[in-house]
Each structure stands twice: as structure tokens, then as C-alpha cells.
Amino acid sequence: MTTVKEAVRLLEDKLGNKVMECKTPEPRRTYVLIKSGYHRDAISLLLETLSETGISTITGTDLGNEIELNYHIRCRGSVITIKNRVPKEKPQIMTITDLIPGATLYEREVFDLLGVIFEGHPHLERLVLSDDWPEGSYPLRKDWDPTVLEEDAPNLRGQPSVMNGGDVEGATSPVVNVVMGPQHPALHEPERFSFKIDGEVVVDVEPRLGYVHRGIEKAAERLMFFQDVYLIERICGICNAAHALCFSQAVESIGNIEIPSRARYLRTIIHELNRIHSHLLLLGVTGFELGYETLFQYVWRDREPVLDVMEMITGNRILTDFITIGGVRRDLKPETHEKIKKPMKKLKKRMKFYKNIFEEDPTLRLRTKGVGILKPSSAKKMCVVGPVARGSGISLDIRRDDAYAAYDEIPFNVITYKDCDSWARLMVRVEEVVESIDIINYALDHLPSGPYRVKVPRRQPEGESVSRVEAPRGELLHYVKSDGSAYPYRVKVRSPTLANIISFREIIRGSYIADIPAALISLDPCFSCTDRMSFVEVNNGRKWHWSLEDIKRLKKRS
Amino acid sequence: MPIDLVFFLRVLIFPGFVFLLAFSLFCDWFERKIRARMQNRMGPSYTGPAGLLQPIADYIKLLTKEDIIPAQATRLLFTVAPVLAVSLFVFTFYYIPIDGLNIIPNSSFEGDLILVLVLITIAEFTMFLSGWSSTNPYSGIGATRVLTQFLGYDIPLIVFAIGPAFLSGSLSISTIARKQTVPFVALTPWTFILFIITLQAELGKDPFDIPHAETEIVAGYVTEFSGRRLAFIEIAKDIQVVLGATLVTVLFLGGPYGPVLFGSSAVWYTFWFIVKVLAVIFLLEYVGSVAARLRIDQVVRANWRWMMPISLLVLALTIVCQPLLSPLVG
Numbered sequence: 018m019t020t021v022k023e024a025v026r027l028l029e030d031k032l033g034n035k036v037m038e039c040k041t042p043e044p045r046r047t048y049v050l051i052k053s054g055y056h057r058d059a060i061s062l063l064l065e066t067l068s069e070t071g072i073s074t075i076t077g078t079d080l081g082n083e084i085e086l087n088y089h090i091r092c093r094g095s096v097i098t099i100k101n102r103v104p105k106e107k108p109q110i111m112t113i114t115d116l117i118p119g120a121t122l123y124e125r126e127v128f129d130l131l132g133v134i135f136e137g138h139p140h141l142e143r144l145v146l147s148d149d150w151p152e153g154s155y156p157l158r159k160d161w162d163p164t165v166l167e168e169d170a171p172n173l174r175g176q177p178s179v180m181n182g183g184d185v186e187g188a189t190s191p192v193v194n195v196v197m198g199p200q201h202p203a204l205h206e207p208e209r210f211s212f213k214i215d216g217e218v219v220v221d222v223e224p225r226l227g228y229v230h231r232g233i234e235k236a237a238e239r240l241m242f243f244q245d246v247y248l249i250e251r252i253c254g255i256c257n258a259a260h261a262l263c264f265s266q267a268v269e270s271i272g273n274i275e276i277p278s279r280a281r282y283l284r285t286i287i288h289e290l291n292r293i294h295s296h297l298l299l300l301g302v303t304g305f306e307l308g309y310e311t312l313f314q315y316v317w318r319d320r321e322p323v324l325d326v327m328e329m330i331t332g333n334r335i336l337t338d339f340i341t342i343g344g345v346r347r348d349l350k351p352e353t354h355e356k357i358k359k360p361m362k363k364l365k366k367r368m369k370f371y372k373n374i375f376e377e378d379p380t381l382r383l384r385t386k387g388v389g390i391l392k393p394s395s396a397k398k399m400c401v402v403g404p405v406a407r408g409s410g411i412s413l414d415i416r417r418d419d420a421y422a423a424y425d426e427i428p429f430n431v432i433t434y435k436d437c438d439s440w441a442r443l444m445v446r447v448e449e450v451v452e453s454i455d456i457i458n459y460a461l462d463h464l465p466s467g468p469y470r471v472k473v474p475r476r477q478p479e480g481e482s483v484s485r486v487e488a489p490r491g492e493l494l495h496y497v498k499s500d501g502s503a504y505p506y507r508v509k510v511r512s513p514t515l516a517n518i519i520s521f522r523e524i525i526r527g528s529y530i531a532d533i534p535a536a537l538i539s540l541d542p543c544f545s546c547t548d549r550m551s552f553v554e555v556n557n558g559r560k561w562h563w564s565l566e567d568i569k570r571l572k573k574r575s
Numbered sequence: 576m577p578i579d580l581v582f583f584l585r586v587l588i589f590p591g592f593v594f595l596l597a598f599s600l601f602c603d604w605f606e607r608k609i610r611a612r613m614q615n616r617m618g619p620s621y622t623g624p625a626g627l628l629q630p631i632a633d634y635i636k637l638l639t640k641e642d643i644i645p646a647q648a649t650r651l652l653f654t655v656a657p658v659l660a661v662s663l664f665v666f667t668f669y670y671i672p673i674d675g676l677n678i679i680p681n682s683s684f685e686g687d688l689i690l691v692l693v694l695i696t697i698a699e700f701t702m703f704l705s706g707w708s709s710t711n712p713y714s715g716i717g718a719t720r721v722l723t724q725f726l727g728y729d730i731p732l733i734v735f736a737i738g739p740a741f742l743s744g745s746l747s748i749s750t751i752a753r754k755q756t757v758p759f760v761a762l763t764p765w766t767f768i769l770f771i772i773t774l775q776a777e778l779g780k781d782p783f784d785i786p787h788a789e790t791e792i793v794a795g796y797v798t799e800f801s802g803r804r805l806a807f808i809e810i811a812k813d814i815q816v817v818l819g820a821t822l823v824t825v826l827f828l829g830g831p832y833g834p835v836l837f838g839s840s841a842v843w844y845t846f847w848f849i850v851k852v853l854a855v856i857f858l859l860e861y862v863g864s865v866a867a868r869l870r871i872d873q874v875v876r877a878n879w880r881w882m883m884p885i886s887l888l889v890l891a892l893t894i895v896c897q898p899l900l901s902p903l904v905g
């Protein structure tokens with residue numbers, strides 16, 4: 018087995034003078050600047066030498082005259098960032114989707130927001146921006162001007178596909194197009210899936226992301242680091258602690274800030290509470306999606322005490338605003354320990370009951386067993402993360418592989434199931450809740466004394482950092498680049514859902530309509546996490562002036 | 576029976592139209608409350624005492640809403656189907672003894688059990704038509720599911736219903752009910768259980784609420800309906816539930832007949848009828864609360880592979896046991 022270090026050395030040897038810069042500022046993080054155009058050689062070399070290698074994401078950064086592309090390659094707890102620069106006038110680069118199919122969406126994202134053209138990409142289309150976004154306007158470039166959005170007439174690219182279904186290939190074809198979303202009872206956030214359906218069987222699906230854009234990545238560049246924590250926390254209502262933790266870690270790594278160990282433990286506690294509440298939410302929603310409303314009501318009732326505990330610790334039930342750069346914002350009083358442990362004990366007992374239900378209930382088994390199969394080989398190809406990967410038998414957990422907060426000192430098990438179906442993915446979550454309860458109890462028992470926060474200067478030194486945490490849905494990655502001021506130069510967020518949603522097509526093709534909710538929910542998609550890029554000016558907004566002519570034209574077309 | 580004031584009162588007020596409507600609304604409330612309490616919720620609580628008036632409030636709201644017909648829909652079917660569903664279900668009740676007699680006394684005849692089963696089937700078909708006529712993909716899939724599921728369970732349901740007919744030696748519903756000095760549920764409990772399960776499918780309740788599985792196909796065949804038409808479909812579903820429970824009552828629980836302690840027998844018979852129907856609805860809700868929704872292919876396969884042979888076996892068993900059980904049949 019070659020280690021990551023050896024692989025990097027091999028990379029330097031083989032590519033010789035094409036490696037322009039190679040540094041390892043901290044353990045498990047390596048940044049390699051490669052001569053333009055040789056990134057494919059570097060990545061395929063890494064794929065050959067290291068098993069369990071996948072891509073986390075691609076970050077595009079506008080450096081002025083050039084656009085820097087960071088390919089964050091993950092292998093066994095380490096992240097090797099392959100850097101490549103393309104000129105801004107002619108931003109073209111070869112695709113890597115043939116090497117790693119999991120990079121498809123990441124390349125589309127960079128294309129959409131920075132205008133980099135990936136040659137050889139199978140379908141380089143918009144990913145997150147709306148269809149009427151002006152062409153040639155790339156919001157994540159530094160010289161982007163929001164006034165381009167103030168044009169009056171909507172520039173519709175092709176047919177607005179809001180029509181609800183209809184025949185696909187003429188009247189004789191049995192295949193019907195059924196659109197789910199942006200508003201649909203199975204989806205709790207706006208997103209659109211266009212299914213091609215033959216009778217009751219799904220032939221194909223085409224997801225369209227991007228209905229919940231808030232332009233957080235761009236907005237983060239306009240706020241100071243300490244302000245960004247609050248913005249970043251609002252990326253997602255469910256896994257907010259994970260986002261805040263990940264961002265804080267990245268900034269701390271840039272500024273070489275050592276946080277007190279009490280803060281590390283407190284962070285772990287709130288992170289795990291967050292995981293419990295997220296998993297319970299999902300298990301309840303599973304009941305709803307499968308028409309098992311009693312399960313839904315029961316699980317959500319048992320989730321309430323978790324929210325109460327969060328409120329007791331942080332003052333808020335959902336958006337905790339607890340983790341900040343340099344530690345946490347509040348201390349934990351010793352008398353609250355018991356108040357946390359008591360509901361946790363009760364919940365642990367309830368989880369046994371739910372585990373029994375998921376294992377024994379015949380209707381639940383019929384609906385989830387053998388549904389939405391994701392084989393380990395395709396899971397690896399698609400680079401899925403978190404419970405989706407663990408449900409396919411891939412032991413992948415950032416908490417263990419790339420230990421952060423207090424996870425290097427706390428014992429816990431990584432749950433994997435080999436069934437590769439929706440049931441396995443749900444069972445992983447059921448058991449992870451129990452693990453999380455144990456982690457919280459251990460952290461409370463071994464909570465070190467001392468300060469819970471250190472003062473952090475507003476200005477951070479120049480530098481960059483990749484930070485990863487295991488969010489409830491899987492690997493969450495933040496990339497932060499600082500230019501020495503109090504404002505970040507670039508913030509990049511790769512949420513776990515974007516990594517997992519790519520597998521949905523593979524999972525759902527050939528199954529029944531009724532399996533759509535069961536399969537989708539087992540991925541635990543969170544679209545507000547996924548759709549945070551791009552930028553819409555809040556104050557002047559996008560103006561829609563629909564003239565009578567426009568409406569008539571649309572009517573005629575449909 | 577002469578067509579006089581009593582006739583009109585029986586047909587329109589009690590035990591006819593008004594009573595049926597009020598009872599269906601009450602059962603709607605009962606269902607919702609039972610389901611809610613089982614799921615650790617409150618259920619309807621604010622409109623009227625204990626939320627009793629909630630179903631009425633819901634219907635009044637629906638009736639005042641805008642009524643939209645999709646431009647592509649088949650207008651005639653779209654209008655007629657909901658009304659037809661309600662009238663067919665109400666009409667079926669005319670062959671069921673409620674206060675000891677049928678709504679029109681002495682209108683029962685040998686073979687009205689078959690008529691009732693046929694009417695229920697036709698009423699089911701109107702639901703398919705209502706979905707099919709609205710030309711929406713969700714409605715279309717919902718309508719096909721109604722029909723597919725119906726193909727699976729309808730034959731077992733009829734075969735199970737024949738069992739009590741064999742035991743009592745009659746195809747008339749009121750005779751079957753009257754002959755149960757010992758309720759048939761005690762004589763052939765296995766038929767009763769299987770009948771309840773197939774009925775669950777007939778009524779489209781969990782685990783068989785596939786035709787209107789909301790997380791898959793929104794509201795299924797009713798997706799495009801709104802306002803008055805939706806109100807009609809909803810009331811038809813309410814009456815359908817009561818009808819299903821009534822069918823169980825007359826076939827297995829002795830219908831409205833029970834001990835008369837004092838006073839008028841009609842009052843006591845109505846009382847027993849209501850109690851038994853509510854008990855059956857409770858049972859149906861209980862089954863629905865502890866199951867997840869199945870998939871259409873699983874239902875159809877299970878019905879043809881298991882329910883069909885089982886229903887025939889059960890029928891054979893009933894025929895074999897009939898001489899042994901006949902002393903117990905009044």
C-alpha cells in the first residue's frame with residue numbers, strides 16, 4: 018500500500034518540472050500546482066497509485082488574469098489539491114469526467130459560475146443558475162457586474178419547461194413525461210425532477226437544481242470572516258452546525274489559531290446533537306414518504322427533546338449560532354450535564370424500538386428492501402459520501418479518517434451496511450443516532466476544563482485551507498482563501514447532497530414510480546445546501562417585466 | 576309500500592339521505608380522531624364540541640371555492656363522474672337494513688347482495704373515470720392504479736362475501752343479517768379477517784392507498800378537482816367508507832340486529848347498527864395506522880398469488896363446514 022506521502026513524491030518524480038509548486042502546510046492537506054494542461058496526468062496517477070480515491074469538488078477562483086481550478090482529490094483522509102490555472106480570456110481545460118464520472122456536476126458548476134469550458138464534457142449545461150440568466154455573465158468572477166441583471170425582457174433560453182408533463186416522443190410512444198417539482202408533496206424543498214415514465218416504470222430522470230439560490234458564496238466575499246460564520250450557518254437549517262464548524266476550522270487553519278480543548282469537545286457535542294436531529298427528521302420523513310404516517314408522527318415526537326437540549330445549550334432550537342471562529346460562544350454549566358444525559362438515555366431506548374420497526378415491519382421492508390440499489394463499484398465511481406456510501410458498504414467517515422474537533426479522542430464505530438439499498442441507507446442512520454448518543458455521553462464525561470474560546474483577530478494572514486467535516490449527510494467541504502485582509506477572497510462550499518444527487522439517476526432507472534420517494538429520501542437530499550452559489554443582488558433584485566406580447570408569445574408556443 | 580309522507584320521510588330524512596349524510600360526516604370525524612389519537616396527535620378539536628363539526632366546515636369551505644375545469648379535460652365525464660359516485664354509493668344503501676328494515680321496507684329481494692357488489696364496482700369505476708377525464712399525468716397514473724388495484728382485490732372480495740351467503744343459505748342482505756343469531760364473525764373468523772384486509776384495499780386505505788399516494792402522484796385521480804366537484808368526490812369517499820363498514824356489519828356482525836332492552840326496536844336496531852359500524856371503522860383505521868404504503872405491483876402480485884387461491888380455499892372450507900355450523904344459524 019502506498020501512502021499519500023509516497024504518492025505525492027511519486028507525482029513529483031513522474032511529472033518532473035510540470036509540478037511547479039508542492040506544499041503540505043498541515044498534515045493530510047497537500048497543494049500541488051501543476052503546469053496548465055497536465056492536471057489529467059496528475060489525477061490519473063493518483064487514481065492508479067492510491068485506492069479509495071475520489072474527487073471532493075472543483076473550486077474555481079478568479080485570480081485577476083487567470084482562473085485557478087483546484088481539484089480537491091480525497092484519498093484516505095487526506096485531500097490533495099491539484100491546482101491548475103487557465104487564462105481568463107480563453108478559459109478552456111480538458112475534462113476529467115472520463116477519469117472520474119463523479120466530477121460531472123462539479124465541472125458543470127464551475128462552467129456555470131465562472132465560465133470555464135471543460136472540453137469533452139458529455140453535457141456541459143447550466144447547473145444552478147436560472148435558464149434566463151444572461152449569457153456570458155459569470156457571477157463568481159471578480160469583475161462581474163450585477164447591473165447585467167437589470168435588463169427588462171427575460172432572455173428565455175428555449176422553451177420554459179414548466180409544463181406539467183405530456184407525451185415525449187409523439188402520441189404513439191408509451192413513455193410519458195412526469196414532472197415532480199419544483200412544488201411536490203414528496204419534496205420539501207423546491208427542486209425539479211423530470212421523469213420519463215413507461216406505465217409504472219421510470220425510464221430516465223433529469224434533475225434540475227438551483228431553485229434555492231441565495232448567492233451565499235459571493236455574499237461571503239463581502240463580509241468579514243467573523244460575520245461570515247452567521248451567513249454560512251444559514252446555508253442549511255438542518256445541518257447548520259456542520260457548516261459553521263467547517264468554515265471556522267478552515268479560517269482557524271489559515272490563521273494558525275489553536276482552539277482550547279474544551280471548545281473542541283463542546284463543538285463535538287453540538288455537532289452530534291445536530292446529527293441526531295437531522296437523522297431523526299429524515300427517518301420521520303421516510304415514514305411520511307412511504308405512507309407510514311404513524312412512524313412519522315412518532316419519530317418527530319421523539320425528536321423534540323433533542324431540540325430542547327439544543328435550546329438549553331445554545332439558546333436556539335434549530336439555528337444554534339454556537340460555533341464560531343476560535344471556539345464556541347457559550348460555556349456549558351456543569352448542572353446541565355444531567356439534563357442532557359436524561360433525554361439522551363430515553364432516546365437511546367426509543368432508537369432500539371425504531372431499529373426493531375425498520376428491521377421487522379413487513380410493509381416497511383417491502384418498500385425499502387432491494388429498492389434503489391447502488392453497487393459499491395458505482396458508488397465509488399460517483400464519489401458519493403456519507404450514509405449513502407456507508408449503505409453501500411464503503412467505510413467512509415471523515416470523523417475517523419480526517420479527525421477534527423475531539424473525534425481523535427472519542428471512541429466510536431463507523432456503521433456500514435452491505436445491502437446497498439434504501440433500507441441499508443436508512444439503517445445506517447438509525448444506528449448512527451445511537452453512536453451519536455454515545456459520543457455525546459463520552460464527551461460530557463470527559464469534558465476538559467478551561468476556556469471555551471480564544472480571541473481571534475479580524476484580519477487573517479494570506480493563505481488557503483480545505484476543511485472537511487462529516488455532516489449528517491456526508492462529507493462537507495469548505496475551501497477558504499484569504500488575501501491577508503479581514504474579508505475572505507473566496508469561499509467555496511461543497512455540500513454532501515451535491516455529491517450524492519448524481520447517484521439518483523443510477524438508483525432510480527428501471528424502478529417503479531412508487532420507489533421514487535423511497536429512493537430519493539434515502540439520499541436525504543438537502544437542496545438549500547446544494548443551491549447556495551451564484552448571486553442575486555438583493556436590493557435591486559431581478560426585475561421581470563412581462564409585457565402582453567411576451568405572454569402571448571408563450572401561449573402560442575405552448 | 577304506498578308513496579305517502581312516511582315514505583318520503585324514510586327516503587329523505589331517516590334512515591335515508593339526511594341520516595346517511597350526517598352519519599358519514601360523523602364517521603369522517605371519527606376516523607380522523609381515531610387516526611390522530613393513534614399517531615399521538617390531537618385531530619380535529621376546535622370546530623364544535625371536540626371538533627365534531629370539522630367535516631361540515633371542510634365541506635362548506637370546499638363548496639365556496641372556485642371550481643376549475645382543466646381546458647384539456649373531458650368536460651362531461653369530469654362533471655358527471657363525482658356526482659355519479661355519490662349517487663351510486665347512496666343508492667347502494669337502499670338495500671341495507673339500518674333500523675331493522677330497508678330504507679324502502681320490503682324492497683329487498685333474493686340476490687340483492689350481488690346487486691350491491693356490482694354497484695360498488697361501478698362506483699369504483701367512476702373514480703377511474705374521474706381521474707382519466709382530467710388529462711393530468713398524476714391523475715392518469717392515479718386512475719390506472721385504481722383500475723390495476725381493483726383488478727387485484729375485487730374478485731377475492733366478492734368470493735369472501737359469498738361465504739356468509741352460503742352459511743345463511745340466502746343471497747339477500749337483510750336475510751343474511753337476520754339469520755345471524757350467532758354472528759358469522761364467531762363462526763368463520765378467518766373469512767372476517769381476510770374480508771377486512773381486502774376491504775382495506777377497496778377503500779384505498781393504508782397499506783393500499785396507492786391510487787392517491789401523495790408523495791408519488793400528489794392527489795392521484797383527484798389532482799385536478801377543486802371546489803364543488805372535489806367536495807362531491809370527498810363525500811363519496813366518506814360514504815364509501817361507511818358502506819364498506821356496513822357491508823362487514825351485515826355480513827359478519829349480524830347487521831343492525833341485537834338485543835332490544837326496552838322500548839322501540841327501531842331505535843335499538845339503529846343504535847346497534849351505529850355501534851357496529853364504528854367498531855369496524857376503528858378496526859380499519861387500526862390496520863391503516865400500523866402499515867406503510869405498498870407498491871402497486873406488490874399488491875397485484877400478492878392478490879393473484881395468495882388472495883385468490885386463499886379466497887377459494889376459504890369458500891370451500893365454509894361450504895364444507897356449513898352442515899356443522901347450520902344448527903347455529905337462525
